Amino acid sequence: MKKHVVLYRKVPEDVLQSLRREFDVTAFDDVDDANRTRFVEALGSAHGIMGNTLKIGAALLEAAPRLEVASTISAGYDAFDVAALTQRGIVLTNTPDEVTETTADLVFALLLASARRVVELANWASSGAWRAQVEERYFGVDVHGRTLGIVGLGRIGEAVARRAALGFGMRVLYTKRTPHPVAESAYGAQRRTLDALLAESDFVCLMVPLSPETRHLIGERELGLMKRDAILINGSRGLVVDEPALVAALQNGTIRGAGLDVFEREPLPAGSPLYTLPNVVALPHIGSATHATRAAMARQAARNLIAALAGQPVATTVNPEALEVRRARTPAA
Structure with a gap:
């Protein structure tokens, strides 16, 4: 059975299709007041999330009990409560090289x-x-x-x-x-x-x-x-x-x-x-705002998500200590 991934940012079609080949995907172009309830409901079965700009803190993480990986389409990660992610054994990856x-x-x-x-x-x-x-x-x-x-x-x-x-x-x-x-x-x-x-x-x-x-x-x-x-x-x-x-x-x-x-x-x-x-x-925060760069960021974020959910190492893991937390919680065979 495929793992469930929730996208909360619009991505190029090729990126979306690459994720659909690997996962059961629920895609939101963005999250606002009109769709926030559906987004939170989708988190309930999500193993991975991918997007940017949305604040991901302890309250949202409570709604995502199965979450393993958060892949941000950005170099910065101040939108994430990294300590809360780590405490739950959730890996966070970013895309610093593309920007x-x-x-x-x-x-x-x-x-x-x-x-x-x-x-x-x-x-x-x-x-x-x-x-x-x-x-x-x-x-x-x-x-x-x-x-x-x-x-x-x-x-x-x-x-x-x-x-x-x-x-x-x-x-x-x-x-x-x-x-x-x-x-x-x-x-x-x-x-x-x-x-x-x-x-x-x-x-x-x-x-x-x-x-x-x-x-x-x-x-x-x-x-x-x-x-x-x-x-x-x-x-x-x-x-x-x-x-x-x-x-x-x-x-x-x-x-x-x-x-x-x-x-x-x-x-x-x-x-x-x-x-x-x-x-x-x-300027209106346009540091990475070119078509080529934003597409490259989305593709790398997808590669990060696929690798991390497969248990493979990701070079741009923000909180590698989350892996230790997850291992400590996994019963020995």
Whole structure:
């Protein structure tokens, strides 16, 4: 008898068919108030789930007594209560490799757009205000040859460093718990404390995962350490930044500007000043939003789910200790 899998995100047809060949599949394009009851009912017999964005915590897990594997179609996994999954012996897998280059492209686009005031001046020109040579007050700042500080030099951070050093001749600083010899050798990256990085960088790029340690990592004190003409780029998670403190810093000139793809609340409320401040480029969380990347993420998430439910090792298992919990609960033959 096939195991039961519940999808809670729309996936390409080839991915859906690959899962149907292996499992009994219940598919939801998304979960909302209209179908939440049916979704929770489906969890009752589910051995695996696959999707993203939905918060998966202890309450939903109570409705899924047979659940063995959760496969997220994302690199980040802060939507999951990892401790609750582990306690129940439920394996969580993610798709970090598929998003690396696409997200690094987007992060660098934010950096360039913020530095050269691309969105602000495109809107200014299209409004009919461009009637003569652009005045100095509308000038931006150079990117080439400047100093980029990357907070969290993981897969995406390293890809950003490569673009900065090899493409734009930038000096690269980074923070990381341990040294990154490859980045130091290939891109001349220099390791710094967070405070030193903030003080030296012309651009500060946040690339850390969300955790209790990184929540509001950048607040009023940290913004005050940055150069007044520095620009903050956040391509990680919104809660890494104290958003009211950032708004105040942008309003009072503590820093020059910000390029943001993530926010404390998503979607960002319509009344947020981050939409109206001229020195902000605000995007709707599109780091991995290309057709090719999203399809690749779904395919890898499906491969992860198939392998994990077959008892095979998955390299991107977030909580391998869940396997030990499951083994401890399995009676000896």
